[in-house]
Structure formats: structure tokens, C-alpha cells
Amino acid sequence: MRSVVLKGLFAFAAAAVVLSAARQEVPTARFVEPAAAAPHLRLSDESFPLPVTTPSVHAVSLVPMASGRLLAAWFGGTREGARDVSVYLSRFDGRQWSPAEAIATPARMSAATGHYTRKLGNPVLHVDARGLLHLFVVSVAIGGWSTSYIEHAVSSDGGRSFSEAERLRLSPFLNLSHLVRTPALNLADGGFLLPAYFELGRKYPVAIRFDAGGRVVSRQRLPGPAHLLQPAVSVHGTDRAEAFMRDARKRRVHACSYGGEPGGRPAGSWSPAVPIDVENPDSSVAVLPASDGGHWLACNPLLRSSRSELVLQKLDASLRKEETIVAVRAADGEFSYPALALTDDGRIHLVYTDRRKGLTHRIFEVSHE
Numbered sequence: 001m002r003s004v005v006l007k008g009l010f011a012f013a014a015a016a017v018v019l020s021a022a023r024q025e026v027p028t029a030r031f032v033e034p035a036a037a038a039p040h041l042r043l044s045d046e047s048f049p050l051p052v053t054t055p056s057v058h059a060v061s062l063v064p065m066a067s068g069r070l071l072a073a074w075f076g077g078t079r080e081g082a083r084d085v086s087v088y089l090s091r092f093d094g095r096q097w098s099p100a101e102a103i104a105t106p107a108r109m110s111a112a113t114g115h116y117t118r119k120l121g122n123p124v125l126h127v128d129a130r131g132l133l134h135l136f137v138v139s140v141a142i143g144g145w146s147t148s149y150i151e152h153a154v155s156s157d158g159g160r161s162f163s164e165a166e167r168l169r170l171s172p173f174l175n176l177s178h179l180v181r182t183p184a185l186n187l188a189d190g191g192f193l194l195p196a197y198f199e200l201g202r203k204y205p206v207a208i209r210f211d212a213g214g215r216v217v218s219r220q221r222l223p224g225p226a227h228l229l230q231p232a233v234s235v236h237g238t239d240r241a242e243a244f245m246r247d248a249r250k251r252r253v254h255a256c257s258y259g260g261e262p263g264g265r266p267a268g269s270w271s272p273a274v275p276i277d278v279e280n281p282d283s284s285v286a287v288l289p290a291s292d293g294g295h296w297l298a299c300n301p302l303l304r305s306s307r308s309e310l311v312l313q314k315l316d317a318s319l320r321k322e323e324t325i326v327a328v329r330a331a332d333g334e335f336s337y338p339a340l341a342l343t344d345d346g347r348i349h350l351v352y353t354d355r356r357k358g359l360t361h362r363i364f365e366v367s368h369e
Contacts, residue, residue, distance in 0.1 A: 001262060003058070003127040003360075007018045009241040010187065020296070021068065021192065021342055023036045023140040025320065028167045028239075029049045029187055029193055029209065029235070029239075029258070029268065030187060030188040030189070030239060031159070031185055031186070031188065031193075031235045031238050031239070031241065032129070032185075032186040032187060032238075033236075033237055033238055034186075034190070034235055035185075035341060035342055036236070036288075036289045036290055036291040036342075036347075037176065037288050037289065037290050037291065037296055037342050037348050038291060038346065038366040038367070039059045039291055039292040039294065039314070040193070040291045040292070040323070040326030040366070040367040040368075040369070041296070041312070041325065041348060041364040041365065041366060041367050042325075042364065042365055042366075042367040042369075043312075043325055043327060043362065043363075043364055044362075044363045044364065044365050045145040046362070046363045047212070047361065047362055048073060048092070048096065048097060048360070048361040049358055049360055049361070050074075050097050050157040050351065050358070050359035050360070050361060051088055051090055051097050051098070051099050051102075051358070052074075052076055052100065052102045052108055052357075052358055052359060053076070053088070053100050053306070054076035054077050054084075054085075055077075055078055055079070056077060056078060056079045056080060056082075056124065056354065056356050056357065057074050057075070057356070057357070057359055058074065058075060058076075058080055058120045058121075058337060058353050059070055059074055059075055059121060059123070059181065059284075059327070059337050059353070059357060060074040060181070060337065060339045060351045060352070060359050061072070061073045061074070061123050061125045061339055062125070062183075062339035062340065062341040062347075062349060062351050063125040063126065063158070063183070064135075064341045064342060064343045064344070065127075065158070065343075066343040066344065067094070067241060067281070067344065067345075068342070068343045068344060069091040069092055069093055069094060069283060070091075070096070070343065070349060071086065071089065071091055071093070071125055071133070071159055071220075072090050072091075072092065072094075072125075072318040072339075072342060072351060072359070073087055073089050073091075073103070073123040073124075073125050073135065073159070074087070074123065074359060075086055075087050075088070075120055075121050075122070075123060076100075076166060080121070080355060081119050081121070081144075083106060083118060083119060085106070085119055085120050085121070086102045086104060086105045086121045086364065087103055087104035087105075087120055087135075087137055087230075088100040088101060088102055088103065089100070089101050089159050089160075090207050092349075092361070093238075097361070103135065103148060103159070103162060103178070104120060104123070104135070104137050104151075104153075104162075104165070105121060106118060106119060107137055108137075108165075109137070109151060109165055109166070110317070111304075112151075112164040112165040112166075113139075113151060113165055113166065113167050114264075114317060115139075115141060115167065116141045117139045117140070117141060118140055118141055118142065118179055119139070119140045120137055120138065120139055121137075121139075121140075121145065121148075121365065122136075122137070122138040122177075122179055122180055122181050123135060123136065123137050123138075123140045124136040124180045124181065124182065124183065125183075126158075126183060126184040126185070126192060126193070126220060127188045128186060128190075128191075128192055128212075128214065128259065129186055129192075130190070130192075130212075132155065132156055132185070132214070133154065133155040133158060133159050134152065134153075134154055134155075134192075134214065135152070135153045135154070135155065135159075135162055135165075135304070136150055136151070136152055136168075136180045137150070137151045137165070137316055138150060138151075138179045138201050139151050139167075140320045141197075142277040145175075145179060146177050147176050147177060148176070148177060148179050148198045148199070149167050149168070149176070149178065149306060150168045150170070150179065150180055150196065150267050150326075151159055151165040151166070151167055151168070151169070151177050152165060152166050152167070152168055152214075153165040154188055157242065159225075160283070168208070168216055169216065170196075170208065170216070171219075172188040173236070175197045176200055177198055177200035178197070178198055178206070179196060179197055179198075179199060179230075180194065180195070180196045180197075181195075181197070181229075181232075181284055181337075182195045182230060182231065182232040182233070182284075182286065183195075183208075183232075183233075183339075184264045185233055185241070187209075187236055188238060189211070189212060189213030189215070189349075190211070190283070191209060191210045191299065192210050192214050193207050193208070193209055193210075194207070194208040194209075194210065194270075195207060195208075195230075195231040195233050195243065196208050196230065196231075196234065197229045197230055198221075199229070200219075200240075201330055202226050203227050203228060203248070204220075204221055204222065204224070204226070204228055204350075205222040205224075205228050205229065205231035205243065205245055205273075206219055206220060206221050206222065207220045207231075207233075207243075207270075208220075208221075211366055218293070220270060220272060221304075222243060222256055222269070222270045223256070223270060223271070223273065224245075224254060224272050224273025224274070225247075225249075225254075225274045226249075227247055227248040227272070228245040228246070228247055228273055229245060229246050229247075229248065230246050230284045230285070231235075231244065231245045231342060232243060232244050232284075232286050233238050233258075233287070234287050234289045235289060235294060236289050239255065239258075239259045240257070240258065240259045241258040241259065242255055242257050242258075242287075242295065242319070243255065243256050243270070243273070244285050244287050244295075244297060245273060245285075246280060246282055246283055246285060247275070247280075248282045248283070250275055251279065251280065251281050251282060251327055252275040252276065252277075252278060252279055252280060252281045253275070253276055253278040253285060253297070253299060254273040254274060254275050254276070255274065255319055256270050256271045256272060256273035256274070256275050256369055257270070257271045257272060258270050258271075265284070267367075276319045276321075277320065277321060278297065278301065278313060278315070279302070279319065280297060280299045280300055280301065281298045281300055281302070281306045281307065282324075283307055283336050283337070284297070284336065284337045284338070285297060285299045285338070286298040286338040286339050286340040286350075287340065287342075288342055289339050289347065291333075293316070293317035294314060294315050294316045294317050295314075295315045296312055296313070296314055296315075296320075296340070296348065297312070297314075297315055297329070297340035298311070298312055298313075298340055298350055298352075299311065299338075300335070300336060301313065301314045302323075302337045302339065306334070307334045307335055308329065308333055308334065308335070309328070309329040309335070310326075310327045310328050310329075310335040310338060310352055311324050311325060311327060311328055312324075312348075312350065312364060313325075315327060315351065316361075323331075325364070327350055327352070327362050328352070328354075328362070329362070333354070333355050334353070334355055334356060335352050335353065335354060335355075335360075336352060336353045337352060337353045338351070338352040339351045339352070346365075346366055347363050347364065347365055347366075348362075348363070348365075349361060349362075349363055349364075350351055350362045350364065
């Protein structure tokens with residue numbers, strides 16, 4: 001009887017979220033055009049392990065800083081979902097990573113938000129137009145990831161200290177089941193757009209819009225079939241974007257585009273997500289825009305061996321496959337949940353989970369061949 005009641009509550013919550021999103025008027029977004037990567041790259045010989053201090057690590061987030069530097073955040077503990085999992089931060093100065101610092105723990109999160117927190121996951125870092133560093137973290141009190149919340153903290157000193165975390169209010173009933181995984185995009189009005197996803201019952205991606213003060217102003221569902229997760233967004237110009245998502249059913253990357261089309265959908269809307277010719281066995285992807293109008297997509301392209309190969313896949317402007325660069329491959333390994341960043345020296349940085357025991361940093365440079 002109890003399980004029936006809980007399922008009914010969850011179904012009602014999911015319906016309330018969907019109806020709320022459908023009624024919301026979403027203003028058209030204008031993006032700050034990001035720097036674009038070179039259309040031809042080569043994998044350098046450089047490889048840097050990140051300074052992990054726990055038996056298990058996963059879900060790294062990466063953000064570029066000035067002068068070729070990086071910040072990275074990830075979660076680590078005895079295993080994913082364990083009560084001892086914390087969120088860690090490290091800095092890359094161009095030569096090495098600094099010692100890992102714990103910036104969020106379940107106990108600290110409980111004290112800051114006033115809500116019991118049992119486990120943490122999926123941190124996301126973002127630097128806004130004012131130079132403030134935002135930290136988003138997934139938290140769970142009871143159950144699994146489908147009953148999660150998104151917590152939000154801000155740093156004005158580059159991650160050396162953070163404000164008290166606050167829980168995002170994203171749905172009118174229970175406020176459950178929103179998660180983050182991929183980077184946000186800055187907007188011309190000083191705000192930013194944070195890709196996220198909903199997991200309770202019917203899974204689907206969403207775009208959460210923040211104003212210049214870092215406050216949520218809208219939540220927009222991206223249309224498409226069920227079981228799409230973890231949208232990663234690539235921006236070209238100020239009004240064109242592509243979202244790339246994992247799919248637990250078809251095991252192919254799905255994509256949808258943002259912005260109006262002549263004679264087509266209205267401005268400020270997303271097209272329905274459709275599969276593209278990129279295989280990916282239900283794993284997170286990462287993306288960066290290329291200067292020729294295409295995209296660089298980090299994904300796991302082998303269906304039979306799942307996450308044993310991680311590649312950087314070049315897509316043209318029509319999302320057709322071009323060059324493929326293998327970053328890592330091993331028959332007995334898992335190389336997953338990639339994060340990409342383009343630094344101001346023109347290099348692409350890839351960091352990924354290495355067998356769930358470490359995080360590895362590889363660098364791609366411009367190829368002149």
C-alpha cells in the first residue's frame with residue numbers, strides 16, 4: 001500500500017512539473033558568443049592525473065580561467081552514493097593540479113540549507129558575466145538520484161570560499177528530481193542558462209534561466225522522446241545553440257537546436273530532439289563549438305564494449321561526423337563522463353573519469369597539417 005501511495009505522489013509531482021513548465025512564458029535568450037575551438041586538432045602527449053584522495057571519483061566539471069588555467073570540481077568517496085562522498089576542487093596552473101580541497105560535504109550542506117542531506121553528486125562550475133564562480137551540486141535526502149535537488153553556492157574569490165548553499169526552487173510540488181551535469185552558458189543580459197534534467201518518471205532535459213543577479217527566472221523543457229538526459233549545449237553566434245543528450249533507450253546521441261527559423265518554430269524555442277549518427281551507450285557527453293560552425297563532441301562510441309573508448313568526435317554544422325580522435329581506449333577500462341574546456345591559449349582540455357578510481361586530463365592542440 002505504501003509503495004502505491006508513493007508512486008501516486010511521484011506521478012502527481014511529475015505531472016505538476018510538466019503543467020507548470022508548459023504554462024511558463026520564456027523570454028528569448030541571447031547568448032554571449034563563446035570562443036570557438038579550431039576545426040582541426042591533434043592529441044598532445046601531455047597527460048595529467050588529478051589529485052584525487054578518495055577510493056572512488058566521478059562526474060568532473062571543468063571551467064577555464066585566464067592565462068590557460070583551469071578549475072575542476074568532482075565528487076569522491078568510498079563509492080558513488082556513499083554517505084562519505086564530498087565535492088572537491090582543484091586548480092590547474094598550466095603545469096600541474098593543486099591539492100584537492102573539499103568544498104561541499106553532506107554535513108555542511110545540511111547545515112547551510114536546513115534540509116537533511118544524505119549524499120551528494122554531479123557538481124557543476126560556472127563563471128558568470130561579473131566574474132563570480134557558481135557551484136551547483138546535486139543532493140539527495142532519501143531514495144536515489146530521481147529524488148534529488150539542486151543546491152547553489154557562489155564564490156567571489158575564485159573558489160577559495162563559497163556562500164552558504166541555497167536550494168533551487170524548480171517545481172511547485174515537492175521540488176524533486178532535478179539534476180545538473182554540464183556547463184552553463186552566459187547570456188547577453190548578464191544572466192546565464194544552465195542545462196539540467198528531470199528524472200522522476202518520464203525523463204527529459206530542461207534549461208534553467210538565471211538573471212544577472214543569479215536568481216532563477218524560468219525553467220524550460222526541451223522537447224523530445226522519453227529517456228533523454230544530461231544536455232550539453234554548444235553555442236554559435238548570439239541566437240543559435242545545439243543541445244546534445246544521452247539516451248538510455250536508443251543508445252545514440254540526440255540533438256535539438258535553439259532559435260527561430262524562417263517559416264519554422266518561433267524564436268526562443270527548442271526543436272524536438274532527434275537521434276544523430278553518433279553512437280553512445282547511455283553515457284554523459286561534453287561539447288564545444290568549433291570555429292567552422294561545427295562542434296567537438298566527447299563521447300563513448302562503442303556500443304558493445306560500452307565506456308571502454310572515449311573519443312573527441314568532430315561534427316560539421318549539419319551534425320554529420322567528420323574527424324574522430326581517440327583519447328583513450330582499453331578493453332577492461334571505463335573512461336566516462338567527459339568534461340571539455342577551451343582555454344585562452346587555444347587548447348582544448350579533456351578531463352574524464354578513469355576506471356572510477358581517478359580523473360585524467362588530456363590536452364588537444366591546433367593541428368596545422
